Amino acid sequence: MTEKNEVRTEENKVISPVVIKRLPRYYRYLGELLKNDVIRISSKELSKKMNVTASQIRQDLNNFGGFGQQGYGYNVEYLYNEIGKILGLDHINNIVIIGAGNLGQALANNQEFDSNGFKIIGLFDVNPRLIGMTVRGVEVYDIDVLEDFLKENDVMIAALTLPASKAIKVAGELADLGIKAFWNFAPVDLNLPEDVIVENVHLAESIMTLSYRIHSK
Amino acid sequence: MTEKNEVRTEENKVISPVVIKRLPRYYRYLGELLKNDVIRISSKELSKKMNVTASQIRQDLNNFGGFGQQGYGYNVEYLYNEIGKILGLDHINNIVIIGAGNLGQALANNQEFDSNGFKIIGLFDVNPRLIGMTVRGVEVYDIDVLEDFLKENDVMIAALTLPASKAIKVAGELADLGIKAFWNFAPVDLNLPEDVIVENVHLAESIMTLSYRIHSK
């Protein structure tokens, strides 16, 4: 009996979402260390840099296996690569961006995604003034050709950078066309079938928590 | 003895960050209800809409006071306004955006911030091709005039939409100039004095958690 949207390791262990959220930050810090030619690091050293406990780092990593060595710590390059694999960054993940406004263009321009295997292969919009232009070599297509585009390309993720009202409709259509993962920037909750994954980036909610902290001081 | 960056109510109660993060979502749902002329709602009804437990809603709200009424539920407009006050949305929060690229422009163009009291009063960049242009009526200034601008304007928040390498330096300078709250879009952790608040939007980390869920299925 599997719960909806559960995430499990190969051994079929359930991994807590809070652990998953921390993995990319480990990955970023390890990437920095790697860039600085650091060969090995202990959970204690890393914990100081990252402002977390060494215990948490070891607990988190051991959800996925033993990557370290007693008395030594962790090999930076090995751990970096292993976390990359866990996060699926050893694959190319093709992305379409629905909504080619500033936000869609900002995502297309972001080099950080590229370098982690996220490949933006098309932008889509209804606005004729945007259609035909290119952003970092990626073309903006008429949204009418999206269905055909999806048939011809192996798209893993649809990023939704359009107004809330349109996002719901488009997400439903894309889900019907087989898209199983959405990166949603519209300020709305998409109600999609259970097997569809949604990651929300709610910017207004983000700045509101900042505002809270300012005003509650 | 107060812990660093703690957040307390008027009664000096510590509010958990997980509760704070949920408030904007309540606010959004209540706003929708208000728009649809719904007068009152019970925690049970709201819990169904939002996919959380009624218990959690009542617990969360009661951190800040009793906003409901036994046998009735909550008045939508009243609760909406009260949560708005808790979040500091009854103030105008002036924002400067440092980095006038696509992302900075996307934030400046976002009407959702405006309607919640977040007022973008200036964009700043080093790029002469951007300086002088306006985005939704907001001017892009040379970053050299930022110091003077901050003296003449009551800026609450600096949004950092520039490369990681530059973000650290600029954040330090802005903190020295008295900015106490940062909305950081650069993929780096800013290490600023204890009394400075930072809200991070790490987009690459967001899409990596999505990737994890795709590939761990």
Added chain:
DNA sequence: TAGATTGTTAATCGATTAACAATC
């Protein structure tokens, strides 16, 4: 009044931290 629903206490569940034996 009777029914509904809150505010709040108690019970449960999950996440974090501490501790330490295993071992490199």
Added chain:
DNA sequence: TAGATTGTTAATCGATTAACAATC
């Protein structure tokens, strides 16, 4: 070997859910 540090179990802490008396 001695010192260091992991992997993992146990203890603590915090968050969520359940339950229900209070009361509108």
